[in-house]
Amino acid sequence: MTGTSSEDISPQRDAQLQFKREAAQAAVKYIEDGMAVGLGSGTTASVMIDALAARVKNENLRIRAIPTSEASGEQARRLGITLSDFVQDPILDIAIDGADEVDRKSLTLIKGRGGALLREKIVASAARKFIVIVDDRKIVDSLGSRMPLPIEVIPWGWERIQTLLISKIGARTAHPRTEKDGRIYQTDxxxxxxxxxxxxxxDATSLARDIAAITGVVDHGLFIDMTSEVLVAGQNGVASLRR
Structure with missing residues (x-):
């Protein structure tokens, strides 16, 4: 009998969670009093929001935050982080988020596994500095080698977009994301x-251009020329990657 036992998986998960905490702790050190901050989404960003909330409470840090998802906003509000919007803060001092894959040379990202890629890209593009926090499993030589590329589309006519992504753009598969009950997942x-x-x-730039040219595509999970720094946590601590 082959496979991985639950005993094998649990220590691995514990280690990855610890890596996320280390990267998150390193990232929130960049945040200073009075800053407007973009808060990412997903499991790694959730750990970061916890770390930031601890600084807000323990250091009386005064910040304003724009979350990239309803879940991140609810977590931040519950933990006492003041929320803002783009009327009050059209430019953010910093945004911190995770990633599903990071190209080790260009620092181009694939994001969107958590379903918030559109808001994440808006927030990242509004930030003077965009810090990405990952564990070392997320660093790859070629994007798409481990993760699918999420593409957000309008609901009406999505089947047509699916067909074009395969027939014209070269996707091998383009499956709609679904909930556990089989319903098609909807973003915020x-x-x-x-x-x-x-x-x-x-060639992420050409692929991004071709995808964006399809009518009905809202956005895609390729984040190109947006990353300021990647903080990578692993067995040897937290390393910094810059372009």
Whole structure:
């Protein structure tokens, strides 16, 4: 009998959670009193929000935050972080988020596994500094080698977009993301996500341009030329990657 036992998985999960905490602790040190901050989404960002809330409470840190998802906003509000919006803070001092994959050379990202890629990209693009926190499993030589590329699309006519992604853009598969009950998952913006499997991505810029040209595509999970720094946590501590 083959496979991984629950005893094997638990220590691995504990180690990865510890890595996330270390990267999050390193990232929130960049935040200073009075800053406007973008808060990412997903499991790694959730750990970061906990770490930031501890600083707000223990150091009386005065910040304003724009969350990238309803879940992140609820967590931040519950922990006492003051929320803002783009009327009050059209430019953010810093945004911190996780990633699903990071190209080790270009620092181009794949994001969107948590379903918040559109808001995440808006927040990242509004920030003077965009810090990405990951564990070392997320660093890859070629994007798309481990994770599908999420593409957010409008619900009406999504089947047509799916067809074009395969026939014209070269996706091997483009499956709509679904809930456990089989219903198609909807983002906080009430759109659908197509999780697209490509061959390893060698030209992210061209692929992003071709995807964006399809009518009905809202945005995609390729974050190109946006990353200021990646904090990578692993067995040897937290390392910094810059372009």
């Amino acid at each position: 913006n009430h759109n659908f996500i197509l999780d697209c499997v490509f061959d390893p991505i060698t």
